[in-house]
Amino acid sequence: MSKKILAINSGSSSIKFKLYLMPEEKLLISGSAENLGSSTSQLSYKTDKTGETRQLPLKNHSEAIDHIIDILMSSGVVQDKSEIYGVGHRISHGGSYYTHAVAVTPEVEKRIDELKVLSPLHNPNGLAGIKAFEKFLPDAKEVVTFDNSFHHTIPKKAYMYALPYEFYEKYQIRRYGFHAPSHQYVSEKARELFGKEKTRRMITCHLGNGSSISAILDGKSVNSSMGFTPLAGVVMGTRCGDIDPEIIPFLEEKLNIDSHEIRRIMNEDSGLKGLSGISNDEREIESAAKNGNERAQLALDVFVHSIQQYIGAYTTDLDGLDTLVFTAGIGEHAAYIRSQICKNLDYLGVKIDEEKNKNNELSIEAPDSKVKVAVIPTNEEIIIARDVMKVTQQ
Amino acid sequence: MSKKILAINSGSSSIKFKLYLMPEEKLLISGSAENLGSSTSQLSYKTDKTGETRQLPLKNHSEAIDHIIDILMSSGVVQDKSEIYGVGHRISHGGSYYTHAVAVTPEVEKRIDELKVLSPLHNPNGLAGIKAFEKFLPDAKEVVTFDNSFHHTIPKKAYMYALPYEFYEKYQIRRYGFHAPSHQYVSEKARELFGKEKTRRMITCHLGNGSSISAILDGKSVNSSMGFTPLAGVVMGTRCGDIDPEIIPFLEEKLNIDSHEIRRIMNEDSGLKGLSGISNDEREIESAAKNGNERAQLALDVFVHSIQQYIGAYTTDLDGLDTLVFTAGIGEHAAYIRSQICKNLDYLGVKIDEEKNKNNELSIEAPDSKVKVAVIPTNEEIIIARDVMKVTQQ
Ligand SMILES: Nc1ncnc2c1ncn2[C@@H]1O[C@H](COP(=O)(O)OP(=O)(O)O)[C@@H](O)[C@H]1O
Ligand SMILES: Nc1ncnc2c1ncn2[C@@H]1O[C@H](COP(=O)(O)OP(=O)(O)O)[C@@H](O)[C@H]1O
Known part of the structure; x- marks a missing residue:
């Protein structure tokens, strides 16, 4: 019933x-x-x-x-x-x-x-x-x-930080990965739509206010760009993503601030907002950049570059790439960002059709692209609802 | 004269x-x-x-x-x-x-x-x-x-951190890249040995006690894994390389330590040493791993994985890869590490000849490898001496 x-x-x-x-x-x-x-x-x-x-x-x-x-x-x-x-x-x-x-x-x-x-x-x-x-x-x-359990299949070599081992044992410091319902939803959807063969080696880009990239091998998460917390990885709306760890003690000393304040700066004042000085909203930054605002353009360039770096890195986890998926606010709607990201991925055989891309179509790759490129609206809530069914029917 | x-x-x-x-x-x-x-x-x-x-x-x-x-x-x-x-x-x-x-x-x-x-x-x-x-x-x-000037050609999109822009203006916080004489020496040597065409898109891996990876396009550095300081990037002998920045305030609060102490831990107690609990010396860790020490094996796996991630990432900066160079203590001598690194790079056309690799030969790629793989002993001092000549003859 x-x-x-x-x-x-x-x-x-x-x-x-x-x-x-x-x-x-x-x-x-x-x-x-x-x-x-x-x-x-x-x-x-x-x-x-x-x-x-x-x-x-x-x-x-x-x-x-x-x-x-x-x-x-x-x-x-x-x-x-x-x-x-x-x-x-x-x-x-x-x-x-x-x-x-x-x-x-x-x-x-x-x-x-x-x-x-x-x-x-x-x-x-x-x-x-x-x-x-x-x-x-x-x-x-x-x-x-x-929000991290879909990533439990990430191997230890990818989830361990090179810190004293006791920090892992005592404080559980390791990479967890987040946005799990979203990466799970779009990766399952892609497998359903395009078939398992064409989606064996897949990278899913959840680009919203918070953003993360996942490497999905045969439907299983094998790496994800957020880490111990959702601060790490690519550049986000207000979060810095990866930075040289030495910057933190440097700033604490230079600005005479404590751990709370540096955490606040990295989470709330950084990312697209910190770089552009305009907003954390990709739409506003894109429009400022089009009007010649250089720092807005810089913010977009740094954002795109940080995503490309992860796509490249995760291709080594997968030993190649069959399907690239974009989702969430920016991933589903920002054609300019998708187009820029795909620019340096020629060597992987990624080629998009700019017309389809502009229309946010489901499949935006060109006919001769070796890699499938998809835009899939995320649906975290359906994963949650399915989980209720699974758990209660056991 | x-x-x-x-x-x-x-x-x-x-x-x-x-x-x-x-x-x-x-x-x-x-x-x-x-x-x-x-x-x-x-x-x-x-x-x-x-x-x-x-x-x-x-x-x-x-x-x-x-x-x-x-x-x-x-x-x-x-x-x-x-x-x-x-x-x-x-x-x-x-x-x-x-x-x-x-x-x-x-x-x-x-x-x-x-x-x-x-x-x-x-x-x-x-x-x-x-x-x-x-x-x-x-x-x-x-x-x-x-030690950073060879990297002055890194573009702004790659050297900016997504922090409040004023930190760049006021405190010069940006990626610099280090090990410049070494990356310069081996990349120039590779261009000389293999020709400019075969080395257009090159990644140089300086793997020593300190390690860094550089992306070299037509002889110019376009990215490098160390950052604001030599702490960032891949896993090193005693340095942690990249970690989720949130780990730092977390540990400061948890362990009740200040910025000096966390800096010391990340620089001196981490990396291969922190993970293995044995040593910062790759040789000792490799031999322990061969004798069944699991944490030694883990340290090597995490080290190798972190290098692969950068090779993958930098391939997007270069839009492909023609030549991969290994240098410095580990890069020149640790055949096992080189072999492991190349394992997930099939998709780029990297294929090494295990016999040549074992002998630390200059060219270790297999005949059908699309990518040249080289082992080039570094010589930072000759770059320094050449610089003296260049500057004084101007
Ligand atoms: N139609 C759109 N065109 C371009 N960007 C959009 C559009 N809609 C939302 N975005 C961008 O998506 C981001 C928010 O994404 P969303 O997935 O809603 O975030 P959250 O992580 O808060 O769930 C903002 O940067 C916003 O600019
Ligand atoms: N013959 C060798 N075989 C394997 N590893 C070696 C060998 N010689 C040096 N190493 C490794 O190289 C590292 C030191 O590299 P080196 O380039 O000398 O470092 P530094 O950054 O201090 O200049 C150590 O981890 C050491 O184990």
Whole structure:
């Protein structure tokens, strides 16, 4: 029998939600609560019949969830709370403990709480979401999808840092990789669309406000550019990505700042925003660059270059490349960025059709390209909903 | 007329020297002063007729240079100090100021002194060497070869970090690249040996105690793996290379340590030594791994993987690869490492002949390899001596 499954995707100050009829994967309603805890907090939703955006004071995740449940009822997609069979939560950090989604138990909750050391911003909000649903929907089955578990197949040679080994043993310092539901979704979709043979060696580029690149061999993640935390890897909206580690003590001493402040600078003042001095939004930077702003152009060039470096690096993990996938805000919409990225990949046989690229078509490679180049809209929530089904049907 | 040129290569606790007859490039004497400032300090030299190693208390660089000049005389390669026409010094950091070697002037000395902010260990020792020679050989022409100037052709998109732009303007935080004399020497040698066509797109791997990888396009450096400092890039003997920047504030807080201590850990306790727990010496780790030590094997695997990642990344800077060069202690002698590195590079057409590789031959590629693979012993001192000639003949 079909089941209604709610997928919850909590960020630091937002909650996205989608209610699916499963296993048909029919989307009944989607929406989001944004700017939680600020004066501009709002809630919006959309069904195939109706939709609405409300300015609403929402102090925290728990308050937002209260309102989300109200919406499910008032919009008519759910008559009674008991119809919601399961709720899936995306949790940022599962450490090395979880290779798959799991049912929520007191033990799992304890782990998520402990792992806030590794994800101080996100894990507590995720846990608050779980607790809120326990209260509001006590009968629904709750399942957790970890943002790093798809990457549990990364081999040790790629996940170890060359630091004193005890840091790995004592503090679990290693590469984890994130954006797992997105890399999983687009890589599975690509395998479905283009066949397993043509997607054996695949690189998926999730380019949004946060960005990461993954190397996928025969459907399994074998490397991913975010590291111990989501700060590492390519240049992002406000995050610096990889830098010479020596810069950090240098700046601490030079600016006389502590570990909190340097962390803030690297996470909030850097990336496209820090380089361009304009915005963290690729659209605004692209338009400034077109109007001759040099630092905007520089920001785009550095961003593109950092992505190319990872594509090149990951090609060695795969010993070649069959398919390159772009997804997320920038990956799905920024034709200029995709075109620039592909410019230095001739030697791999990557060749795109600029017309198809401009139209954000599903397949943007030229007929004589050796590598398939795809633009696949991501859908993290369907991975979360599928995980609920998998875990509860076991 | 031929000239005697002395090349001085100062490290943090050592000085290597070579006296050449130029422009013939005939080596008259070579030697080194090591472990300066410690109880095990010693001085050794070799000419084609004689050689010697002496235990000798050497407090500092200046004392060592005093003894080096004595040796030049007592070994008979120089009758009178005035025969030494010029002295070339390798200086670690020239910032963005110097694109080529320069004659020493009070202004250059001032810059080197100022740049100790960027190279606190090496620039002061280099400057001490310059001053010592001004005293001991007041008539010789002094020239400085900077360890980063060969990399001045790296484009801005590759040398900028995605940090707030003012850090670049105010503190000159950018990628510099180091090991310049070595990358320059082996890349010029490769062009000479194999021709410009076959070496258009070249990657040079300097693998020693410190290691770096460079992308060389038509003889010019277009990227290099060390960054703002020599800590960044691939895994090294005791240095960590690239890590998630967030690890640094994390460890500072967790271990309650300051910027000095974290810098020390990343520079001295990490790399092959930190991973293996055995040594920073590749030979010892390789032999432990052969005897079944798992962490030794892991250290080698992580080292090799980090080098492969850079080779892949730099192939995008070059849009392909014609020649791959190995040099320095590990690059010249560790056949196992070279063989492992080349394993995942099939897709680039890299194929080595294991027999030639074992013998450290100059060309180790298989007959059907699309890419030339070379083992070229580095010679930083000849670059320094050539720089003296170039600068003084202008
Ligand atoms: N239509 C579009 N054209 C170009 N860029 C877009 C478009 N839509 C979104 N973006 C870019 O995508 C980025 C945000 O991506 P998104 O995937 O929504 O981020 P998040 O990581 O917050 O989920 C922004 O830099 C934005 O400029
Ligand atoms: N014959 C050899 N076989 C294998 N490795 C060697 C050999 N000689 C030196 N090495 C390795 O080279 C490294 C030192 O390289 P070197 O270029 O001398 O370093 P530095 O950066 O100090 O100049 C050490 O890890 C050492 O194990």
